[in-house]
Amino acid sequence: MKDLQSALSHYFGYPEFRKGQRETIEAVMEQRNVLAILPTGTGKSLCYQLPTLLLDGLTVVVSPLIALMDDQVQSLKQKGIFSAVTYNSSLDFNEKRALLSSLSQQKFLFISPESLATSAVIEALQRCSISLFVVDEAHCISEWGLDFRPEYEQIPQIVAQLTIKKCLALSATATAAVQQDIEQKLFLNEEVKVIRYSVDRPNITYSVVTCTTKNEKEDFIDSFLDRHTSQQGILYFSSKAEAVRISDWLRHERHQSSAFYHSDLSHQDRRLIQEQFLKGDVRILCATSAFGMGIDKSDIRFVIHFHLPSSLEALVQESGRAGRDGKLAHSIVLYQPADWHIHRHLASESLAEYRDFKARMESAQKDVQSFTDLQKTWYDHYQQGWLSLSRLEKMWEKKLQQRERQTTIMRRWLEMTNCRRLGIHHYFESGMFPAPIKNEHCCDNCQPDIWQTRLPETEKVESHDSTEWQTVLKKLFNVGYSSQNIVK
Structure with a gap:
């Protein structure tokens, strides 16, 4: 070895x-x-x-x-x-x-x-x-x-x-x-x-804040940022338009260093925003689920879901971008029960898209050019023999059942009155690992208003490169890293 x-x-x-x-x-x-x-x-x-x-x-x-x-x-x-x-x-x-x-x-x-x-x-x-x-x-x-x-x-x-x-x-x-x-x-x-x-991240607290209106969500964000004045964090949204709106509101009305990030941005814009966030030039990133995978930043101190996560898997994945340095971090869901309509709307749109595709495939006039992107994907798979209409129907029904099941589990977690950390444990790994040991930073059901706990400071990364000259040479000329110069 x-x-x-x-x-x-x-x-x-x-x-x-x-x-x-x-x-x-x-x-x-x-x-x-x-x-x-x-x-x-x-x-x-x-x-x-x-x-x-x-x-x-x-x-x-x-x-x-x-x-x-x-x-x-x-x-x-x-x-x-x-x-x-x-x-x-x-x-x-x-x-x-x-x-x-x-x-x-x-x-x-x-x-x-x-x-x-x-x-x-x-x-x-x-x-x-x-x-x-x-x-x-x-x-x-x-x-x-x-x-x-x-x-x-x-x-x-x-x-x-x-x-x-x-x-x-x-x-x-x-x-x-x-x-x-x-x-x-x-x-x-x-x-x-x-x-x-175990999926447990003991340094992350879990909170659910019930809001009756969108304004209450904005008020909470305002008070949270007033309390945590220098830390970096991510606000997650189900809507691109809302991510843009809240980012603009934070920047222009609340004078916060904020930017938005979603899949419609160009590759160059996404890369620029990501680099600004990694360096600390952007404090609050308002993002859809397009942001996060593979992001190597250890000191994100909080993740707030403005809209409901699509599943407990999504919550754990997205909240897990905080606190990777092992220090205290907060995960907060702003729970407006009316937000469930977003998930119902998405399911309804998917059903309509599927029915339209099926009807057009069964007709003489398919008009492939007017297919949506998703319908074009289905059509490509159909052409390559990977997908039949009967298989698509079975797949769609299975996925709809899975989505409903995930939504039900997510709703139960949001509305539970016992330990939220235990709820995550039971869903992912019950019987595989011992239950997580409760600590002083657990969840809002164990410690009300846990989100108010002071967070460690986020250190701003200097934009100039302070790396030692040997490391710079390695990065510039690939010294020591080429496939012919691998330490064996």
Whole structure:
């Protein structure tokens, strides 16, 4: 076994491993199939980054979002590791061809499941020496939604066509049922080492503040920010328009350093806002769920859900972006019972979209050009033989039932009167781990008004680079990080 501690310090400058990292990396280095379910904030990406730098060959990372892939590549480059590329739909034909021809010179390839399934990619990977195959956010294998991503189910067949020794699957929010689904669908019930840690984040408090109107939500945000005057945080919204409105309100009327972030922004704008938030130039980020995956910022002190999270999984995932330095952080949901109409409206829209698609597919005049983006996705899968109308109907019914079940569980958690931390424990891991030990910073049901507890200060990152000159040279000229100069 390599001296992992020395390698960790050499490549990443970290003094020690976080929970679950070393155990996962050791299993990967032993060339075992691994499913690692680790809590938010534990640095799951290190579980494949470090082995990649210690092994010969290419690591293929299957990731669900372009933004997440870009974040990972950017993060590696900031660490002085430049042999990482992302292959996705934003590249033109010539860029894709050039990238595939350069794979032998790369250490990391980040790719979507859709791109992975193409013949050009499979043929290029067949010519490569692949040291590790990674499925990030592996719960997507079990939980893909109405956008229907059947390519996740194709991953085992693709792996069989490649020279791959073993696979690593990573997740933070897999229930016991989802874990079983991953083992069956990805590993096809082959032997797999499961490394699982509790989802509990003891330094995060959980609060639900009931509001009867939108104005009450704004009043709460106002008072919260008055009490916590320097800390950075994220406000999550179900509506892009509301994210923009509240950001403008905070900036112009409350004189807060605020910005909004959602999927309609250009890649350049998203990157700029993200960098400003990471540096501390933006204090309050008003975002949809498009923001967060892969964000490497340890001192986010609070996450407030302006609208109701879509599920307990979403709550844990998004709240888990706070307090990654281990210090106190707050998770708050502003609960306006009338907000349930948002979820009902989304479900109603999905039903109408599905019925329209089915009717047009059964008619002589399909008019594909006028399909919505989601309908075009369904149509593409239909054309490729991955999706029939009967399968779409069964899938839609199953997803609707899942959504209703998740909404019911979320509502029960919001309205519960006993410990919210225990509620999370029972949902994700009852019978797997002992119940979390209550501490002085638990939830509003255990300690009323816990959100008023003072938070540690957020230190603003200086915009100029104060890194030592040796590190700058490494980052500029890739000294010590090229695939030919990996410490073995």
